[in-house]
Each structure stands twice: as structure tokens, then as C-alpha cells.
Amino acid sequence: MSINNRNPGSSTPTELPFPLHKLTAAQNHLWFILCAKGRATNEMAAGLVRLYPGGCGVLSWSMHLFARVDPRGVIHPERQPFRQFEKWQIANKAESEFCQCAGYYDPEVQGAWSLRGEGHGHHPLCEFDRTAKKVFVEASRQAVERLGRGGPAQERPDEWLRIRKEMGGGR
Numbered sequence: 001m002s003i004n005n006r007n008p009g010s011s012t013p014t015e016l017p018f019p020l021h022k023l024t025a026a027q028n029h030l031w032f033i034l035c036a037k038g039r040a041t042n043e044m045a046a047g048l049v050r051l052y053p054g055g056c057g058v059l060s061w062s063m064h065l066f067a068r069v070d071p072r073g074v075i076h077p078e079r080q081p082f083r084q085f086e087k088w089q090i091a092n093k094a095e096s097e098f099c100q101c102a103g104y105y106d107p108e109v110q111g112a113w114s115l116r117g118e119g120h121g122h123h124p125l126c127e128f129d130r131t132a133k134k135v136f137v138e139a140s141r142q143a144v145e146r147l148g149r150g151g152p153a154q155e156r157p158d159e160w161l162r163i164r165k166e167m168g169g170g171r
Contacts, residue, residue: 018055018068019091021048025061045073052091059085087127094128101126108157124160131167138163 023031027044034041048056048069058067058075064082067075087093096102101123102114109115113123122129125136139160143153156162 016057018057019052020057020059020065020085020089021052021092022059022063022087022090023061028061031058041075042073045069045075049073056091059090063087086133088130088132096120096122096128099126099128101128106157120161124164129164131164134167135160135163138167
């Protein structure tokens, strides 16, 4: 998985001057074990500064911002309650060709989402897509409405793409 967002302005919330880096569950566990034992997590912070020379926010596996690392590698713990973010806002998200959504079944091409080719980005229901929640809510509302009338849940294979476009997402 490669880093595809070192620019804070691309997906990071506009009020934050730094990109957000999500730790895996194992990294999160290591961070807190090192802190509990009184050992500095300077090595982890130094690694983050190499990725993000301007510093970054550190998110737990549950997407809560619990610390900031400044450009010098100094760790600044956040105060509770920790602010929670969504996966599309993180800097170390998977690029669309390496994301799990590339293997999602796409009824329009009758195969994997990646068979659509370049330019479609993440699947409309992928957690790394900015509009995924809105698309899911609208698609499910339409499906329930159609099923109530006795029709199929989904009218067209490209319905999720159409909804994403209407929600202001997509490429």
C-alpha cells in the first residue's frame, strides 16, 4: 500500500493544517505499550516525520485523533474527547488500484471493479470514497422504495455510480 496523500489540502479536513495518519491495530498497541512503560515513541514519530515532513496527526485504529507529531518529531498528545475522522480523510489510505474495493463485484462489467479500467477511483461504496456513506443511504432508500412497489432492489448495474455523481463525488 502506498502513500497517496501527503498534501494536507487534498482530503484532510480543511480546518487541520496537517495530514492524518492512521495506525494499524498493532502499531496502535505498540504506541501505547511504549508510552505506558515510560519509553518514548520517538522512533515511531521519526518515521512519521520522514513520511510527512510538515508533521501529522496520529489516528488510532478506531480513527480517533490522539496525538500530533510536529516537524521536529515532538509528540503532542491530544486531550479527550478525541475527535473521530473517516477513512477517506486519512493520508495513508490505499490507492484505488491497491484497495480491496478493486475486487468488488461490478454487475456492469460482470467481474471485478478493477476491470472498469483507470479513472473510476474507489468503488462507490468503498470506505475510502468521500461519498460512500451518502451513496449507501440513498441507494438503500431507493431499494426499499422499489421493493415496496414489488420491483427489483436495483434497477441498473451503474446505479451506485449515478448516485455518487449526483452526490458530488466520483471522478
